[in-house]
Amino acid sequence: MVLNRKQVEKTxxxxxxxxxxxxxxxxxxxxxxxxxxxxxxxELDNQQTQDVSSKDKPVPVPPNQxxxxxxxxxxxxxxxxxxxxxxxxxxxxxxKYKEAVEGLKVILASVQEQPGYGQYAxxxxxxxxxxxxxxxxxxxxxxxxxMANPKKAIEFCNNAINxxxxxxxxxxxxxxxxxxxxxFFLETNGAGKxxxxxxxxxxxxxxxxxxxxxxxxxxxxxxxxxQEALNAASEGDTIxxxxxxxxxxxxxxxxxxxxxxxxxxKGCVLLSKGSPTMQIFGGKGRGxxxxxLQRLQFQNDYKKEEPEESKVESMTSNAAHMYIISPExxxxxxxxxxxxxxxxxxxxxxxxxxxxxLLDLEFENPExxxxxxxxxxxxxxLVVEYCIFSDCEANCSVFSNNQAVIVISNSWVYNCGQTGIxxxxxxxxxxxxxxxxxxxxxxxxxxxxxxxxxxxxxxxxSAVNAKKGHKNYAGxxxxxxxxxxxxxxxxxxxxxxVSVDDSDLVFEENCVVDISDEGDSxxxxxxxxxLEHSAIFIxxxxxxxxxxxxxHNCNLVWLVQHGASPRIAENxxxxxxxxxxxGARAMPRIECNTxxxxxxxxxxxxxxxxxxxxxxxFHYVANGLDVYRGSAPLIARNxxxxxxxxxxxxxxxxxxVKVNSGKAEDMEGSDIITLNANVEEKGAxxxxxxxxxxxxxxxxxxxCAKKKSCVFTCDKCDQISYCSEECRGHDRMRHxxxxxxxLKDMF
Numbered sequence: 001m002v003l004n005r006k007q008v009e010k011t012x013x014x015x016x017x018x019x020x021x022x023x024x025x026x027x028x029x030x031x032x033x034x035x036x037x038x039x040x041x042x043e044l045d046n047q048q049t050q051d052v053s054s055k056d057k058p059v060p061v062p063p064n065q066x067x068x069x070x071x072x073x074x075x076x077x078x079x080x081x082x083x084x085x086x087x088x089x090x091x092x093x094x095x096k097y098k099e100a101v102e103g104l105k106v107i108l109a110s111v112q113e114q115p116g117y118g119q120y121a122x123x124x125x126x127x128x129x130x131x132x133x134x135x136x137x138x139x140x141x142x143x144x145x146x147m148a149n150p151k152k153a154i155e156f157c158n159n160a161i162n163x164x165x166x167x168x169x170x171x172x173x174x175x176x177x178x179x180x181x182x183x184f185f186l187e188t189n190g191a192g193k194x195x196x197x198x199x200x201x202x203x204x205x206x207x208x209x210x211x212x213x214x215x216x217x218x219x220x221x222x223x224x225x226x227q228e229a230l231n232a233a234s235e236g237d238t239i240x241x242x243x244x245x246x247x248x249x250x251x252x253x254x255x256x257x258x259x260x261x262x263x264x265x266k267g268c269v270l271l272s273k274g275s276p277t278m279q280i281f282g283g284k285g286r287g288x289x290x291x292x293l294q295r296l297q298f299q300n301d302y303k304k305e306e307p308e309e310s311k312v313e314s315m316t317s318n319a320a321h322m323y324i325i326s327p328e329x330x331x332x333x334x335x336x337x338x339x340x341x342x343x344x345x346x347x348x349x350x351x352x353x354x355x356x357x358l359l360d361l362e363f364e365n366p367e368x369x370x371x372x373x374x375x376x377x378x379x380x381x382l383v384v385e386y387c388i389f390s391d392c393e394a395n396c397s398v399f400s401n402n403q404a405v406i407v408i409s410n411s412w413v414y415n416c417g418q419t420g421i422x423x424x425x426x427x428x429x430x431x432x433x434x435x436x437x438x439x440x441x442x443x444x445x446x447x448x449x450x451x452x453x454x455x456x457x458x459x460x461x462s463a464v465n466a467k468k469g470h471k472n473y474a475g476x477x478x479x480x481x482x483x484x485x486x487x488x489x490x491x492x493x494x495x496x497x498v499s500v501d502d503s504d505l506v507f508e509e510n511c512v513v514d515i516s517d518e519g520d521s522x523x524x525x526x527x528x529x530x531l532e533h534s535a536i537f538i539x540x541x542x543x544x545x546x547x548x549x550x551x552h553n554c555n556l557v558w559l560v561q562h563g564a565s566p567r568i569a570e571n572x573x574x575x576x577x578x579x580x581x582x583g584a585r586a587m588p589r590i591e592c593n594t595x596x597x598x599x600x601x602x603x604x605x606x607x608x609x610x611x612x613x614x615x616x617x618f619h620y621v622a623n624g625l626d627v628y629r630g631s632a633p634l635i636a637r638n639x640x641x642x643x644x645x646x647x648x649x650x651x652x653x654x655x656x657v658k659v660n661s662g663k664a665e666d667m668e669g670s671d672i673i674t675l676n677a678n679v680e681e682k683g684a685x686x687x688x689x690x691x692x693x694x695x696x697x698x699x700x701x702x703x704c705a706k707k708k709s710c711v712f713t714c715d716k717c718d719q720i721s722y723c724s725e726e727c728r729g730h731d732r733m734r735h736x737x738x739x740x741x742x743l744k745d746m747f
Contacts, residue, residue: 081107154410205223207224234256235256238258239265242263251723304611346394353668379405383409396416484507495516505546533556544566613633673688
């Protein structure tokens, strides 16, 4: 959407001096349009209906157009709400943002109370309740943008995504608002003056580097050094930090459940050198409240010892911003985790083996620690809200190795040198309404019986540091009996969007865009097209369901291998090279999907793969569905349509030697059976099953020793096979000698 001139200037004020390159996400069905044309058309409609009562009168729906503006996405069921909406648009244009937001909230509440209307589809913007709510939330976000409130703008972008995850504009605008939020933290206090003053008045301990010792009255609760204040804190105390850079080479330690509130995010900097900036150890669960860190900026001046080229993905606690050791609950809010020139940082959660080493250390040196009772027996709960992780290349931005429960919401992770967020050893990771982009390997990873739940997130640009020959990275990786649930998210610009290996996955109402190898020139070689990745790669065991998603511009959409049996249903696939490849005894269930434009091939069944293909609509250019010898999927009720593109079919044809003549009765002996618009599906499907049944009978004849279809067996023992009745008769005398022998007789 294009803002008018004044709104653009206001946006620049929010962004500040630092400008970032934003991802270009566009929707071909939505064109940016100014408010003026829409308002003039609406005023003309109002003049025609002046004599009619405006209460609850249905608004006529205009005919569908090829391009849909953001304003026309709002389909209101009454003239009263329509007039209120026009008023709110005028207020936005006049820069009366507060009044416009109040009016839009009233409309939102009214629409939410109404029953559902219209039919929603993730692949297109139609006039229905969900799309209407999404557009109204986006207008409200624009109002908060004008009011320079990035947090509220992000909140209403989240609401828009929740209503219509197939619309990419809210993801793009939220990316801008995350950049605004980072500048808001770097250039302002990060909160209102009243909130900061209230935090200071109610604090139990104040840390001020400018504190003068002559003030004897405040000597009891005012400290110059942060670590001294932490040592003096008791369970449930609140520590308020005045602005300043707090440096401690070995980092700061929290041993009780307390709260640390900064006076400003830009001014309260915690800095260490070669040790975790903040180490959290303890949490008995007996005090008041939880451990809370708010409005702080973390930095670690850690110097790398090994060269970057020889480094493998591993966690370094000395380079971490925060090291957590089993407290009961930790909340981190409105904080910046900056890697800086050293590219350090991240939040690490220690593993159980480390706890044991601490207990051993205490047993040998009891004076070092406060007692093993400080380690909570409960599972760690970490909540991260409105935080920015930038340039954390030495570690993952968030890494859990201790069965912890982590909730990351409204946060931004970018330029991570390794995996952006990683769960291991039974951890549970919940990522809500966040953005993860430009990671060195995977964006999100789960292994060793861990769980990942992702909702309303933008996950883009993984494997930015991947070298040629080592590209097995993806936006989301599930392995080691992990469980994943991904919904209402956008995955963009990956080698593979999702990789599932021996794990469970529910992938529903998502958009997957621009999935291809790095550069088309690497995929096309002299030997032909080399596809190493797919939008979703599934292998081995696990319950996988992929349903009601939208895939656009993917080289290969689904790659199913090694006995995997996913259910793939009701998805919309737009432009792709190849729809799917099933191999290595895979058994997918592909039902009721719509393929709008398949350039090279609908799909392939190879390597004894089976499965069920039914109720799909295939619109293809070059080649149909290929079933290789040994594979035998059940195929029924599919629709095949050839897209006539002059000159394109020949250029997309790939070299596969075919033996079939196109007739169903001649297919059984061929290596490949192709189903397309020129072949009767029922006959071809029957030929595939007969070919499979014949192949199962191929074995050496007991008489002539030739490998043939041996359908004749011994009438008595039924253990010896023959290719013909003649061979069975010729071998009867030889076979009679041991036909009735059992294993007991032989040994």
